Amino acid sequence: MSAISNSLPKAPTGIDGFDEITSGGLPAGRPTLVCGSAGCGKTLFAMEFLIHGAMEYKEPGVFLAFEETAEDLAQNVASLGFDINDLIAKKKLAVDHVHIERSEIEETGEYDLDGLFVRLNYAIDSVGAKRVVLDTLEALFSSLPNEGILRAELRRLFHWLKDKGVTAVITAERGSGTLTRHGLEEYVSDCVILLDHRVIEQMSTRRLRVVKYRGSSHGTNEYPFLIDEEGISVIPITSIGLDHKASKERVSTGVPKLDLMLSGKGLYRGSSVLISGTAGTGKSSMAAHFALAASQRGERCLYFAFEESASQITRNMRSIGIDLQPWVNRGLLRFSASRPTAYGLEMHVARMQKQIQEFKPHAVVIDPLTNLMNIGSPNEVQSALLRLIDLLKLRQITGLFTSLSHDGQALESTEIGVSSIMDTWLLLRDIESNGERNRGLYVLKSRGMAHSNQVREFRLSSHGIELIPAYLGPAGVLTGSARQAQENSELADSLARKQEIEQRQSQLERKRKTLAVQVDALRATFEAEEQELKRMIEQGQLRETMLTDDRRTMGRMRQSEDDADRKTALRKHG
Numbered sequence: 001m002s003a004i005s006n007s008l009p010k011a012p013t014g015i016d017g018f019d020e021i022t023s024g025g026l027p028a029g030r031p032t033l034v035c036g037s038a039g040c041g042k043t044l045f046a047m048e049f050l051i052h053g054a055m056e057y058k059e060p061g062v063f064l065a066f067e068e069t070a071e072d073l074a075q076n077v078a079s080l081g082f083d084i085n086d087l088i089a090k091k092k093l094a095v096d097h098v099h100i101e102r103s104e105i106e107e108t109g110e111y112d113l114d115g116l117f118v119r120l121n122y123a124i125d126s127v128g129a130k131r132v133v134l135d136t137l138e139a140l141f142s143s144l145p146n147e148g149i150l151r152a153e154l155r156r157l158f159h160w161l162k163d164k165g166v167t168a169v170i171t172a173e174r175g176s177g178t179l180t181r182h183g184l185e186e187y188v189s190d191c192v193i194l195l196d197h198r199v200i201e202q203m204s205t206r207r208l209r210v211v212k213y214r215g216s217s218h219g220t221n222e223y224p225f226l227i228d229e230e231g232i233s234v235i236p237i238t239s240i241g242l243d244h245k246a247s248k249e250r251v252s253t254g255v256p257k258l259d260l261m262l263s264g265k266g267l268y269r270g271s272s273v274l275i276s277g278t279a280g281t282g283k284s285s286m287a288a289h290f291a292l293a294a295s296q297r298g299e300r301c302l303y304f305a306f307e308e309s310a311s312q313i314t315r316n317m318r319s320i321g322i323d324l325q326p327w328v329n330r331g332l333l334r335f336s337a338s339r340p341t342a343y344g345l346e347m348h349v350a351r352m353q354k355q356i357q358e359f360k361p362h363a364v365v366i367d368p369l370t371n372l373m374n375i376g377s378p379n380e381v382q383s384a385l386l387r388l389i390d391l392l393k394l395r396q397i398t399g400l401f402t403s404l405s406h407d408g409q410a411l412e413s414t415e416i417g418v419s420s421i422m423d424t425w426l427l428l429r430d431i432e433s434n435g436e437r438n439r440g441l442y443v444l445k446s447r448g449m450a451h452s453n454q455v456r457e458f459r460l461s462s463h464g465i466e467l468i469p470a471y472l473g474p475a476g477v478l479t480g481s482a483r484q485a486q487e488n489s490e491l492a493d494s495l496a497r498k499q500e501i502e503q504r505q506s507q508l509e510r511k512r513k514t515l516a517v518q519v520d521a522l523r524a525t526f527e528a529e530e531q532e533l534k535r536m537i538e539q540g541q542l543r544e545t546m547l548t549d550d551r552r553t554m555g556r557m558r559q560s561e562d563d564a565d566r567k568t569a570l571r572k573h574g
Contacts, residue, residue, distance in 0.1 A: 008215040011059070011131065011167040014052025015045070016357075017234030021219040022210060027190050030214075031158045031168040036195030041206065041227055042171040044080075045195065046133040047073065048231050049169050051082050054092035059130035059167075062123045063095045064116075066136060070095040080231045094123045113153055117160055129166060136171040158189070190214045196222075205344035208234055224346035226354060235350040244393040246270070246448075251297070251363075251398055254289030257467035258426075261443055261452035267424060268448060269362075270396040272389050274419055276403040277428030281439055282460055283402040284308075286426070287365045288317045288324065289465055290400050295327035299362035303335045304352060306371040310335030321463040334359055345376035349384045353391060364392060368402040389421060423447045428458060441467065 010024035019025045026032045026049070034042050050061035065073060073095060074084040087093035096119065124132065137154075161168045170189070192212040198205055207222045225234040250265040253273075259266040267273060273290075275283050287303075294301040305313060313335065314324045327333040336355055343351065356364065372381045385401075392399040401422070419425055425444040430437050439458035443451045457468040 010216070011053065012057060013049045014056050015048055015232050015234060016354075017223070017225070018208070018232075021208075021223060021234060022213065023217060026167055026169070027214070027216065028167050029162065029165050030190040031161050031170055032191040032193060033170050033172060033189035034193045034195065035172045035174050037174045037197060040195040040197040041225075041232060042195055043068070043073075043135050044077070044227065045193070045232055046135055046169045046171055047077055047082070047084075050093060050131055050133055051077075051084075051087065053131045054087050060092045060127040061094070061131035061133065062120065062127065062129045063093070063133045063135070064120055064123065065095065065097045066099075066134075068135075069097045080229060082231075091127050094127045094129065096123050113157055113160075116157075121164070124164065124166065132161065132164075132166045132168045134168065134170045136173060138173050195225075205347045207346070224344075224350040226347070226350055233350075233354050235353050244270070244390070245396075247396055252293045253286075254291075254293030255286070255465050255467065257456070258441075258465075261454075261456070261467075262424070262446055263449045263451060265449070267398060269398055270393055271398060271423035271447075272392065272421065273398070273400045273424045273426070274403055274422040275400065275426045275428065276405050276419075278405050278430060281428035281430060282458055282465065283404075283428060284313070284367055285317070285320055285322075285460055285465060286428070287367050287400055287402055288313070288320075288322050290363065291333055291365055292322055292324060292327070294363040294398075295324075295330075295332040298332070300331075300359060301327075301333050301363040301365065302355060302359050302361040303333065303365045303367070305335060305337040305367055306340050307368065309337050313337075319462075320460050320465070334361075340371045340374045343375075345372060345380055345384055348372065348375070349388055352388060356391065356395070356397070361397060363398045363400070366399070366401045368404050370404040386421060419444075 009028040010022070010026065011028040012019050012025035034045055036042050047063065050063055053059040053061050063073065068076070070084075077084060084093060084095060088095060098116070098119065120132070123129070134157075174194075189212070191210075191214065194209045194211050196207045196209070198207065206225050206227065208225050209222045210218045210220065223234050225232055247269040249269040250267065251269050252259050252266040253262070275286050277283055291301045291303055303310075303313075308316070310328070314328070317324055324333055328335070334355075336352075338348075340348070342348075352366075369381075369385060372384070376384070389399060422445075424446040427442055427444050429440050429442075431440045432438075439460075440455050441458040442453070442455045445451075454469070459466040459468065
């Protein structure tokens with residue numbers, strides 16, 4: 001007894017996104033049922049499975065058609081860039097058309113698959129096929145009214161394919177209330193893929209769901225998918241979780257003074273930024289600055305516009321000194337403009353994700369996201385945008401979203417209710433006073449960084465956005481002519497105060513000079529009196545000296561006379 005593998009072998013389809021949903025592709029060596037209504041993409045899904053197998057995985061294939069001829073199939077897929085005839089010539093693909101005439105079966109009354117097995121076996125052996133497509137079962141079993149025979153033949157067909165060891169895709173039309181018209185095929189299939197093309201309020205959306213997958217885990221949600229010039233693309237956006245890394249790198253908003261309000265460094269790379277405000281407040285102008293800054297850094301920016309064409313946006317932005325066209329020409333900036341009503345909500349999100357995957361931008365702008373409200377309920381739009389934001393964060397793409405606020409609506413709220421999942425929220429508002437409407441900006445929140453709490457006047461000039469520091473007057477924040485009048489009034493007061501100060505300084509200088517003159521006069525008088533007093537003192541001192549000398553002389557003279565008298569007296573008596 002052979003050992004049982006823990007993992008189910010899988011055959012990758014090569015269909016973008018589908019292999020991610022199924023964790024590798026379809027069950028290898030087993031049949032898979034692809035069902036859906038007319039026009040949902042069953043045949044294309046099956047053909048891509050074969051073509052990718054032959055071209056990318058070295059697994060030749062067989063396409064057995066019961067409705068379309070080989071020429072029709074080749075023509076149908078040629079518009080998608082697939083060359084079936086080249087693959088047939090290289091023995092990588094075999095296409096066979098089996099025509100079943102119901103009237104012939106009714107005449108004989110007998111019908112089995114032996115002839116089909118012979119024909120299919122020959123086609124498989126001719127190219128060494130590893131993959132097989134049968135398109136469609138309804139044409140093969142349309143003339144079998146007996147359910148018992150139908151079930152037996154279905155089981156026989158599926159067992160034959162398993163015994164042959166090929167990975168098979170079998171297409172079937174959807175029935176009324178059942179996955180297939182007969183309601184039996186899904187029970188004998190190992191894997192069942194349901195394709196749906198629905199129209200809600202005149203907007204169509206294609207969705208895919210893995211209904212059943214024996215032996216393997218798989219995504220169970222409905223996934224939108226696209227059919228475009230490159231074939232089928234499935235968008236597994238609901239598989240994204242909260243496991244992205246938070247970058248510490250900072251990027252500019254494109255407005256230097258706004259960067260200063262965000263701790264002087266701007267936004268975190270990979271963060272989500274919401275700019276909300278009423279009509280005409282400058283949301284798109286702010287988005288254009290952001291896109292220009294990314295392009296100037298040499299980074300790719302993808303701009304989704306829902307109101308204006310790319311040409312209109314570039315023309316309008318030139319009026320404020322922003323020329324985006326050179327960056328479009330260089331391939332760094334790409335516009336994707338469409339009306340919200342062009343597709344369903346999920347289709348819009350799917351197309352955006354596909355373009356993000358192809359362009360690989362560093363920054364994404366969605367202007368405005370509130371236009372998506374026209375094609376979905378607030379809860380649906382919120383859910384879709386949440387998945388898109390998670391995708392951007394996962395890829396470290398900085399996303400900027402504009403949101404239109406209506407008059408009467410609370411400014412600190414949004415119609416969609418995505419503000420809570422935004423990292424940075426900038427609010428642009430109208431400030432009406434003195435018969436004027438001016439603009440103001442402030443940061444409601446910015447996670448992970450210090451940010452300004454001031455209201456800045458927001459001006460659109462010929463050289464872009466200007467943010468003016470908050471100007472407070474007696475009645476609060478002043479803007480426009482009120483600000484100018486207040487500035488003029490304060491300037492006049494300042495000039496008056498300056499003149500008064502200068503006048504008092506002049507008076508003080510005059511007093512200082514007068515005092516200096518008086519001091520000089522007093523000093524001169526003092527010096528003159530001082531000189532006179534010194535002269536008188538010197539004269540007095542001189543007279544005193546002369547008197548002293550006279551007394552000494554007189555004293556000597558008297559002493560001499562006394563001595564003479566004594567001598568005379570002595571001679572007389574002696």
